[in-house]
Amino acid sequence: MVKKKIQVLFEDEHYIAATKPSDLLVHPFKARSQDRRSLLRSLKKQTDLYLFPIHRLDKPVSGVVLFAKSKEATRLMKEQWNSENVSKHYIAMVKGVTETEGVYDFPIKTDKGLQEAKTSFKTLTSNDEYSLVDIEIFTGRQHQIRKHFSRRMHNLVGDTKYGHSSINNIFRKDxxxxxxxxxxxxxxxxxxxxxxxxxISSPVTEDCIHIANDLFQFDLTNIGNEAKEN
Incomplete structure (x- = not known):
């Protein structure tokens, strides 16, 4: 089997960003993990660079991930990661009909304890059962989006930890x-x-585009196709 090349979205002398497929860990940080594949290892092998992860996406999530090329670049980026100098944007499908727009600004429990977290969203479209939402997070807490939306009964489609198995099974079957x-x-x-x-932008994946077209007749093709760097 030919391994698919990792898509590099941005690179300069200090940083490199790539699209993470939804079947890869960013970094094999769990000693108990039996899956030795990761975006970090694949990108290191592809570029022959020693890289430092700035942040993570959960394994079943896709999109932009940023790495640094030095400890100093890592430190400087992490210092501003939860400041107004950084903005992180996502597309999600959630259960139920969401408000036109809103903000979830309440603490969530993480492996570091209870932490403040802020998530804003705008609804792109809805039907009687689901909504497509454009999300911006102002903090980078563990499972932040998944926890915020589940607490408001708008569980993410496909989320096996905070979602609904009955809904997930429908999408697996259909x-x-x-x-x-x-x-x-x-x-x-x-x-x-x-x-x-x-x-830095990463186009929405084909599987998500197909579902959005089928359920909402909403085209996600152009989201994430903006200029990849300024």
Whole structure:
């Protein structure tokens, strides 16, 4: 089997960003994990670079992931990661009919304890059962989007931890969809070294585009196709 090449979205002397497929860990950080494949290892092998992960996406989630090429670049980016210098945008499908727009601003429990978390969203379209939402997170907590929406009874489609098995089973049966309907389509930040704004975009995956077209007649094709860097 030929391994698919990792899509590099942005690269300069300090950072590199790539699209994470929904079947890969970002980093095999769990000692108990039997899956030795990861985006970090694949990208290192592909680029022959030693890389430092800035953040993570859950394994069943796809989209933009940023890596640094040095400890100093890692430190500087992490210092501003939860500031107004960085914005992170996602597309998700959730259970139920969401409000036109809203903000979830309440703490969530993580492996570091109770942490403040803020998530905003705008509804792109809804039917009687599901909604497509455009999300921005202002913090980067563990499972933040999944926890915020589940607490408001808008569980993400495909989420086996915080979602509904009955809904997930429908999508597995009808669409062969075995992941979370969550895609990180854009990352914006002020570059710590150049002080210029960088915009990195990752097109929504074909499986999510197909479901959105089928259930809502809504085209997600152009989301994440913006300029990949400023």
């Amino acid at each position: 669409y062969k969809f075995y992941r979370i309907f969550l895609h990180s389509y854009q990352l914006r930040f002020i570059h710590p070294f150049t002080k210029e704004e960088v915009i």
